[in-house]
Amino acid sequence: MAKEVEVRMKAWNETTVLEFVLEGFLVAQHLGKVLFLVHLLVYLASVTGNTLIIAITWSDPRLQTPMYFFLRSFSFCECCFISTVIPKLLAIFLLGDRTIHFTPCIIQAFSFLFLGSTIFFHMAVMSLDRYLAICKPLRYPAIMNPRVCFLLVFFSYVLSFILVTGVSLRLSRLSFCASNVIPHFFCDLGSLIHLSCSDTKSLESMAFGVAVVVLFTSVLVAIFAYSNILISIMRLPLAKDRQKAFSTCSSHLIVLSLMYGSCVFIYVKPKQVSRLESNREAALVNTVVTPLLNPVIYTLRNKQVHQALRDALFRVNLWK
Secondary structure (H helix, E strand, O other), rough: HHHHHHHHHHHHOOOOOOOOEEEOOOOHHHHHHHHHHHHHHHHHHHHHHHHHHHHHHOOOOOHOOOHHHHHHHHHHHHHHHHHHOOOHHHHHHHHOOOEEEEEHHHHHHHHHHHHHHHHHHHHHHHHHHHHHHHHOOOOHHHHHOOOHHHHHHHHHHHHHHHHHHHHHHHHOOOOOOOOOEOOOOOOOOOHHHHHOOOHHHHHHHHHHHHHHHHHHHHHHHHHHHHHHHHHHEEEEEEEHHHHHHHHHHHHHHHHHHHHHHHHHHHHHOOOOOOOHHHHHHHHHHHHHHHHHHHHHHHHHHHHEEEEEEEHHHHHHHHOO
């Protein structure tokens, strides 16, 4: 009888954590309103910029090409991705509301991983698109037809969903019986694993495997694409042609460097509980900095988008 009561008490204790507390950035708590304003402006700028890219590339007939089709989908993912994290971070800064219930926390962790993985597969597809456009220009229209473009984007979502769902289901079955304070500004996978009182070795291995598949698959595609692009560019006889070809890829390379560098640092290590403090700062690059820079990087160096924006503004002025 005593043993049965002990087992029941143990089971009850393991399910007492019904909500978590997001620690955020303790060193900057006294700057809550300032940080709220900064992150709000960044969030609005990111969403506005990416939405503008979607609207312009969708409405302008000159931008109905595979490159802009992929960029539209990429910008949509970025809007969704940043919206999984920043609104709660704004509530922490403004209201001090650090609590998040168990189910929304798991949903946030799933959404973050799913959309993040989808973005990396999109980056791989965009690298492949640039490779075909520059290295195989004659065959490019036949290969990158609308059906192939749709399937590439579709399978980016499907593959991400399959990979992340298994990790998220394992995560949702963990027991949390000790501290409920997440040392992060969102429900990060590594932080949740660190808090669990269950045996997490299998989940850590699975998460590490998914990170390796997502990151290194897209990295290998990018390396293959841009090494061939570089070789093709160097073979061009005129310096003007080389500069023009490289300018179409340089923006993509900047985004790749930012995203891969921070994510490899955070996720590609077998022990997810290590370096949790430094993970917070690195995560800011993906959740705040990169989504803000993407619209700037992809539009400032793109003459076609500039012209489409000017034409759209001209049409708006005519309607007034």
